[in-house]
Amino acid sequence: MxxxxxxxxxxxxxxxxxxxxxxxxxxxxxxxxxQCRITTAISELARNAVVYGGGGSVTIRxxxxxxxxxxxxxxxxxxxxxxxxxxxxxxYSTVGGLGIGLSGSKRLMDEFQISSSAGKGTVVTxxxxxx
Amino acid sequence: MEIPLLKIExxxxxxxxxxxxxxxxxxxxxxxxxxxxxxxxxGLIVDITALKLIDSxxxxxxxxxxxxxxxxxxxxxxxxxxxxxxxxxxxxGLRIKWKIHTALNLERGINLLRKALRSETxxx
Numbered sequence: 001m002x003x004x005x006x007x008x009x010x011x012x013x014x015x016x017x018x019x020x021x022x023x024x025x026x027x028x029x030x031x032x033x034x035q036c037r038i039t040t041a042i043s044e045l046a047r048n049a050v051v052y053g054g055g056g057s058v059t060i061r062x063x064x065x066x067x068x069x070x071x072x073x074x075x076x077x078x079x080x081x082x083x084x085x086x087x088x089x090x091x092y093s094t095v096g097g098l099g100i101g102l103s104g105s106k107r108l109m110d111e112f113q114i115s116s117s118a119g120k121g122t123v124v125t126x127x128x129x130x131x
Numbered sequence: 132m133e134i135p136l137l138k139i140e141x142x143x144x145x146x147x148x149x150x151x152x153x154x155x156x157x158x159x160x161x162x163x164x165x166x167x168x169x170x171x172x173x174g175l176i177v178d179i180t181a182l183k184l185i186d187s188x189x190x191x192x193x194x195x196x197x198x199x200x201x202x203x204x205x206x207x208x209x210x211x212x213x214x215x216x217x218x219x220x221x222x223x224g225l226r227i228k229w230k231i232h233t234a235l236n237l238e239r240g241i242n243l244l245r246k247a248l249r250s251e252t253x254x255x
Contacts, residue, residue: 014152033215033218036183036213036218043186100223104223
């Protein structure tokens with residue numbers, strides 16, 4: 001089992017953290033398509049943390065219980081998401097993005113949890129299971 | 132970051148070899164537009180064979196490069212998308228908003244542009 005937390009403060013950190021995630025996913029045995037899904041989800045979540053949350057961190061953890069997989073937790077201490085339902089519906093963005101980061105990450109991964117509170121920040125947890 | 136912009140026939144070819152930061156993509160767009168203006172290229176080919184990932188920002192940027200290049204008179208084709216990247220982009224939910232011409236590889240991209248330019252010339 002491994003667990004690493006990387007800070008994401010700038011757009012360059014987004015590249016670093018997704019490359020790191022790809023290596024972990026590959027070493028766990030994820031195939032090329034799943035590696036692509038995982039790294040894309042990391043990229044979307046990390047960018048949200050940088051753009052909306054003013055920076056945060058991404059934790060990448062391998063899970064090896066009866067089920068094997070990868071867990072990614074993205075935290076920021078930004079303003080939080082006022083309307084979670086709207087943000088998850090897709091196509092909505094407050095900064096001129098495509099508005100598919102959250103909804104897309106949810107589709108790319110097997111499990112998706114989000115908690116956000118006004119003024120305190122946002123925590124998104126996603127998991128992908130090895131099949 | 133130096134990204135070579137090559138000219139083949141009437142077309143400008145940009146091959147993305149490494150993952151670019153958000154800022155580098157924005158800079159690249161400006162360089163491409165500048166080069167189209169200088170060379171009078173009638174087509175733009177963006178080769179993404181080496182890219183192992185396209186997230187929503189990159190997708191939006193490619194779309195914007197294609198839109199602006201088209202406004203300058205250079206038809207744009209994105210070539211070489213990896214199957215895993217294509218699958219991921221569709222799952223991400225992009226297909227509705229992304230209206231970019233694509234081709235399997237550089238050769239087909241060039242053929243597509245040649246054809247488009249030929250039918251344009253005939254129509255005149």
